[in-house]
Amino acid sequence: xxxxxxxxxxxxPLPEEEDPSxxxxxxxxxxxxxxxxxxxGLWPLLDMMNPDASALSMATTEVDLxxxxxxxxxxxxxxxxxxFIRHRTKKEIEEAKAVxxxxxxxxxxxxxxxxxDAPATDENRAGKDREPWLVMIxxxxxxxxxxxxxxxxxxxxxxDGWFCPCHGSQYDSAGRVRKGPxxxxxxxxxxxxxxxxxxxxx
Amino acid sequence: MAHSSSxxxxxTGIEKWIDQRLPIPRLMHDxxxxxxxPRNLNYWWTFGGILTFMLVSMIATGVVLAxxxxxxxxxxxDSIEHLMRDVNWGWLLRYTHAVGASMFFLAAYxxxxxxxxxGSYKAPREVIWILGVLILFMMIAxxxxxxxxxxxxxxxxxxxxxxxxxxSLDAVFPGIGTRLVEWIWGGFAVGxxxxxxxxxxxxxxxxxxxxxxxxxxxxxxxPGNNNPSGIxxxxxxxxxxxHPYYTIKDGFALALFALFFACFxxxxxxxxxxxxxxxxxxPLQTPAHIVPEWYFLPxxxxxxxxxxxxxxxxxxxxxxxxxFFVPWLDTSRVRSTSYRxxxxxxxxxxxxxxxxxxxxxxxxPEGIYLVLGRxxxxxxxxxxxxxxxxxxxxxxxxxxxxxxxESVLGPQETPVVAPKPAPRRRAPEPVA
Numbered sequence: 001x002x003x004x005x006x007x008x009x010x011x012x013p014l015p016e017e018e019d020p021s022x023x024x025x026x027x028x029x030x031x032x033x034x035x036x037x038x039x040x041g042l043w044p045l046l047d048m049m050n051p052d053a054s055a056l057s058m059a060t061t062e063v064d065l066x067x068x069x070x071x072x073x074x075x076x077x078x079x080x081x082x083x084f085i086r087h088r089t090k091k092e093i094e095e096a097k098a099v100x101x102x103x104x105x106x107x108x109x110x111x112x113x114x115x116x117d118a119p120a121t122d123e124n125r126a127g128k129d130r131e132p133w134l135v136m137i138x139x140x141x142x143x144x145x146x147x148x149x150x151x152x153x154x155x156x157x158x159x160d161g162w163f164c165p166c167h168g169s170q171y172d173s174a175g176r177v178r179k180g181p182x183x184x185x186x187x188x189x190x191x192x193x194x195x196x197x198x199x200x201x202x
Numbered sequence: 203m204a205h206s207s208s209x210x211x212x213x214t215g216i217e218k219w220i221d222q223r224l225p226i227p228r229l230m231h232d233x234x235x236x237x238x239x240p241r242n243l244n245y246w247w248t249f250g251g252i253l254t255f256m257l258v259s260m261i262a263t264g265v266v267l268a269x270x271x272x273x274x275x276x277x278x279x280d281s282i283e284h285l286m287r288d289v290n291w292g293w294l295l296r297y298t299h300a301v302g303a304s305m306f307f308l309a310a311y312x313x314x315x316x317x318x319x320x321g322s323y324k325a326p327r328e329v330i331w332i333l334g335v336l337i338l339f340m341m342i343a344x345x346x347x348x349x350x351x352x353x354x355x356x357x358x359x360x361x362x363x364x365x366x367x368x369x370s371l372d373a374v375f376p377g378i379g380t381r382l383v384e385w386i387w388g389g390f391a392v393g394x395x396x397x398x399x400x401x402x403x404x405x406x407x408x409x410x411x412x413x414x415x416x417x418x419x420x421x422x423x424x425p426g427n428n429n430p431s432g433i434x435x436x437x438x439x440x441x442x443x444x445h446p447y448y449t450i451k452d453g454f455a456l457a458l459f460a461l462f463f464a465c466f467x468x469x470x471x472x473x474x475x476x477x478x479x480x481x482x483x484x485p486l487q488t489p490a491h492i493v494p495e496w497y498f499l500p501x502x503x504x505x506x507x508x509x510x511x512x513x514x515x516x517x518x519x520x521x522x523x524x525x526f527f528v529p530w531l532d533t534s535r536v537r538s539t540s541y542r543x544x545x546x547x548x549x550x551x552x553x554x555x556x557x558x559x560x561x562x563x564x565x566x567p568e569g570i571y572l573v574l575g576r577x578x579x580x581x582x583x584x585x586x587x588x589x590x591x592x593x594x595x596x597x598x599x600x601x602x603x604x605x606x607x608e609s610v611l612g613p614q615e616t617p618v619v620a621p622k623p624a625p626r627r628r629a630p631e632p633v634a
Binding site for chain 1: 359362363364365366367369370372373384385386387388389390391393395399485486487488489490491492506508509510511512514566567568
């Protein structure tokens with residue numbers, strides 16, 4: 001080893017006529033291929049964490065609404081999420097309708113059955129032509145807690161809707177955020193009424 | 203480290219044989235026995251050793267717990283109850299692991315505050331500090347994932363709330379935050395796939411932490427330990443070998459700490475936990491009052507002090523990430539806060555603020571709690587962003603002693619130390 005350190009570059013001269021940039025091309029091409037290969041190899045490791053086929057198979061839930069009297073609310077499961085269904089009273093509907101859109105922190109309906117830019121009016125939130133019915137995903141849009149307001153005796157907040165115990169967000173009787181840190185109205189899932197008393201979610 | 207003069211003398215043939223091939227005994231001798239350590243380290247310096255013990259104890263108990271735990275939503279909770287009731291010594295192993303997390307954080311916070319007080323982050327020790335903050339981040343992730351494995355009500359809702367933090371990205375890139383959260387969950391809500399990946403990563407992270415701890419100690423052994431005076435070691439006479447002097451001191455402190463630890467394990471194992479986590483997870487019902495474990499409460503208070511989802515999350519992350527910048531935020535040339543008459547007050551106010559934020563994090567976010575939470579959150583950040591740069595600049599520090607010897611024995615008639623600065627010796631610490 002010791003002797004080899006005395007080898008000077010002059011003993012291995014680059015051929016004068018050879019363009020050094022050819023080596024750069026080879027280096028960059030090899031590095032590029034290696035990077036693409038690494039990316040391709042990494043992708044399955046990342047993508048396997050996405051919701052799998054069984055989670056994606058859009059399970060639907062059918063709910064019979066016949067036993068629900070005015071003022072009652074039930075919670076059903078859909079895709080592992082709680083769905084709030086409330087048979088709203090006249091008072092609750094009128095309160096929700098009376099709110100000017102400008103008073104809402106989130107002006108969008110967040111209704112999967114409507115275009116993304118639909119305004120958050122009460123009729124865009126409630127069932128189509130079935131305004132007493134409100135069907136929505138019962139998850140606070142702040143950090144995912146389940147708001148109170150479904151059971152009798154639950155706190156419903158200042159707006160006759162729902163109150164999230166985690167960080168104090170309040171929703172009105174159309175499920176729209178009115179107060180607190182939640183950034184959005186509670187989402188309306190895709191659903192359709194199959195008959196007057198039967199709704200299919202999903 | 204090979205270039206430092208080594209006092210290792212292999213005495214037997216076998217030792218010589220190994221020394222020429224893989225000189226681990228030499229490394230251990232130089233780094234953990236003969237290593238020159240400032241002679242004035244106080245008991246606040248023993249927490250590095252305590253933390254090493256805690257990491258080893260968490261890995262040891264964790265590996266054994268994993269032999270009994272079942273990481274599925276149907277069986278996770280029951281498998282832990284089975285461990286507690288049926289498995290020999292299961293209760294002891296689990297309580298040691300669960301209480302151990304609290305003890306680990308307690309020691310880590312003391313260790314961090316010690317570094318903050320004595321300016322151990324200042325040149326040439328910035329990298330030690332940065333690696334330490336990285337370890338803290340990884341500890342937080344590991345503790346959070348471990349807590350989720352119990353799959354009780356608090357576990358489940360902690361996972362829900364914390365993973366939902368990432369959806370705050372929706373405010374910047376609509377849709378991306380939601381996609382990210384669903385990727386983390388492996389579904390449309392926290393469920394089976396979430397639990398199994400948290401389990402996998404909870405097993406991985408401690409070993410990553412151990413790797414960074416090695417780097418942390420390596421970085422420490424380049425400049426050597428800081429010390430309570432904050433003055434550089436100027437003479438070999440100001441250092442003593444790590445063994446036996448600091449192995450004894452660290453060992454004594456560790457014994458006291460273990461006693462404290464054992465009091466919780468044997469007499470109040472659930473005192474630091476939350477009773478709601480003995481209710482199996484229910485995805486349809488959020489507990490009325492969600493609180494994290496005590497060691498996350500100050501950060502939780504900061505999250506809730508900000509009335510916007512995105513900025514609340516940003517504040518939460520910044521509250522720890524800001525520590526990375528401390529070496530450059532502090533403009534004072536004096537390391538030890540003991541010689542900083544103005545900064546001292548701000549420092550202790552900061553410590554009290556952290557404790558008070560911890561209390562506020564356990565209270566409902568309303569009324570006076572919210573107001574105080576906001577004031578203290580403001581001070582938490584101002585301490586780093588305003589106090590550190592400005593006080594360091596305007597403050598006139600107290601006169602520093604001429605040497606470590608003088609800082610302990612008072613001014614010397616005939617200087618014990620040679621006046622000309624000797625080449626700086628390396629010194630260690632009980633494992634940072």
